Each structure stands twice: as structure tokens, then as C-alpha cells.
Amino acid sequence: QKEVEQNSGPLSVPEGAIASLNCTYSDRGSQSFFWYRQYSGKSPELIMSIYSNGDKEDGRFTAQLNKASQYVSLLIRDSQPSDSATYLCAVNRVDDYKLSFGAGTTVTVRA
Amino acid sequence: DTEVTQTPKHLVMGMTNKKSLKCEQHMGHRAMYWYKQKAKKPPELMFVYSYEKLSINESVPSRFSPECPNSSLLNLHLHALQPEDSALYLCASSQPVGGWEQFFGPGTRLTVL
Numbered sequence: 001q002k003e004v005e006q007n008s009g010p011l012s013v014p015e016g017a018i019a020s021l022n023c024t025y026s027d028r029g030s031q032s033f034f035w036y037r038q039y040s041g042k043s044p045e046l047i048m049s050i051y052s053n054g055d056k057e058d059g060r061f062t063a064q065l066n067k068a069s070q071y072v073s074l075l076i077r078d079s080q081p082s083d084s085a086t087y088l089c090a091v092n093r094v095d096d097y098k099l100s101f102g103a104g105t106t107v108t109v110r111a
Numbered sequence: 112d113t114e115v116t117q118t119p120k121h122l123v124m125g126m127t128n129k130k131s132l133k134c135e136q137h138m139g140h141r142a143m144y145w146y147k148q149k150a151k152k153p154p155e156l157m158f159v160y161s162y163e164k165l166s167i168n169e170s171v172p173s174r175f176s177p178e179c180p181n182s183s184l185l186n187l188h189l190h191a192l193q194p195e196d197s198a199l200y201l202c203a204s205s206q207p208v209g210g211w212e213q214f215f216g217p218g219t220r221l222t223v224l
Contacts, residue, residue: 032210043201043218044154088153094210097142097167101153 003027006089006102014110019076021105023089026070030100033065033072036088038104044088048074079109114138115216117202123222126192132219134185134202140214141207142166143185145177148199148218160185161207192223 007022021035032051036044048063050056050072056063062075072091076083089102115136124130136143142161146154159167160179174196176188185202202216 032212034212036215043199043215046212046214049212090153092210094208096209097144097159097161097205098156098209099154099213104151104153 003100004089004091004102006087006105008105010106010108012108012110013079015079015081017079019079019083019107019109021074021076021087021089021107023072023074023091023102024070025072025089025091025100027091027093027100028067028070029093030067030070030091031094032092033063034090034099035061035063035074036090038086038088040085076107079107081109081111083107084109115202115204115214117200117216117219119219120217121220121222123224124189124192125224126194128192129188129190131189132187132200132202132221134187134216136183136185136202136204136214136216138204138214140204141182142205142211143179144201144203144205144213145175145185145187146201146203146215148201154201154215158187189221192221194223197221197223 013019035048038044050063060077064073086104086106090099145157148154158177163179178186199218201218203213205211205213
């Protein structure tokens with residue numbers, strides 16, 4: 001079983017819609033949860049970090065964490081063509097430098 | 112603009128060459144990382160430095176040799192690489208405690224002929 005699993009893509013959404021990305025993790029000791037956006041040929045860019053159960057909003061992005069269910073999600077509201085990218089879920093423990101990444105979900109926003 | 116910079120952006124080298132990748136961060140972080148990323152895969156951790164000391168080596172072949180000259184610089188020395196080492200090499204930095212956000216540089220695209 002993989003440590004971090006993301007919903008398989010690609011995910012295609014129309015412009016203005018909500019894109020919903022899901023991630024589950026196996027290590028119950030995980031304390032830190034991150035979403036990175038990676039455009040083709042570029043490096044990962046941190047867009048959200050979440051450490052406590054509940055929702056965290058930043059602009060059009062909302063991260064949701066449920067530690068009991070070992071589940072973290074990212075919602076992208078009012079999706080724009082510029083949101084077309086691969087989104088990587090990453091988790092780690094507070095005592096560990098090593099990030100565990102999911103395989104990534106590729107999102108395409110249709111104009 | 113990223114506060115983690117990497118040079119060069121692109122590098123092509125033969126299997127007998129020696130080259131170095133450089134990374135510099137201006138975020139005051141005391142942990143720095145090297146990752147390797149192949150196409151359509153997530154980044155794979157190679158090395159971690161914490162307070163300029165090697166903290167983690169993920170069983171990386173000795174043809175990759177990291178160096179951390181000071182708190183803001185990180186190098187990766189390359190020697191006798193193989194074509195399968197062609198990848199995007201990413202540097203990252205963070206606070207010197209596990210669990211904190213890691214910020215990536217733009218990467219060096221390496222091609223080994």
C-alpha cells in the first residue's frame with residue numbers, strides 16, 4: 001500500500017467550476033500536509049499547508065483535513081485555465097524531514 | 112520570484128565529465144534538500160542537510176556527492192553519471208525542524224549523454 005494516494009487523473013473541469021482533489025495517507029503519525037502545484041517543466045510550488053483538522057482557505061483554494069479519516073483534500077473554486085497543472089499532495093511527520101508525495105493529479109481547465 | 116535559486120538551469124554532460132549543481136537560498140532556513148524528479152513522477156529525496164551537516168542520505172550512489180559550504184549554499188557534485196541519471200534536480204529549503212514547509216528552487220534539467 002502506498003503511503004500517500006491521490007485520486008487518479010487527469011481531471012478535466014470547465015472554466016469557472018470547482019476542481020476537487022483528494023488525498024489519503026497511511027501514516028497516522030503524519031502531522032503536516034501540503035499541496036504543491038507543478039506546471040509542466042517547472043518545479044513544485046507550495047500553494048497550501050494545513051496542520052489542524054478542518055478547513056483552511058486562501059483565495060480560491062481551500063484545503064480540508066480530516067485526521068481521523070486520514071484524508072486531505074484541495075478545492076479550487078472558480079477554476080481558471082492558469083490552474084491547469086499537476087497537483088502534488090505531500091505529508092510528513094513533525095519529527096521527519098522526509099516528505100511523502102502522492103503520484104499527483106493532473107488538472108486541465110477547459111476554457 | 113523564488114527565494115531559492117539554482118544554477119545552471121540546464122546541463123548536458125557526458126558520462127566521464129565532472130560537473131556541479133549549485134543552490135542558494137535567501138530565506139534564512141537551516142535545512143536544505145536535494146531531490147531528483149523524473150518525468151511524470153513525484154520528487155524523490157536524495158539528501159538533507161541540517162545546520163550544514165548531512166542529516167539524511169537516501170542511499171544515493173556515490174557518483175552524487177553533496178556539499179553544504181555554509182547555511183545558504185548547497186552543491187551537488189556529479190561524476191561518472193549514467194544516462195538514467197537524466198532528470199530534473201531540485202533544491203529545497205525549510206526551517207530546521209521536520210514537518211515544516213519546504214520551498215523548492217526552479218531546478219536544473221540534467222541530461223547525461
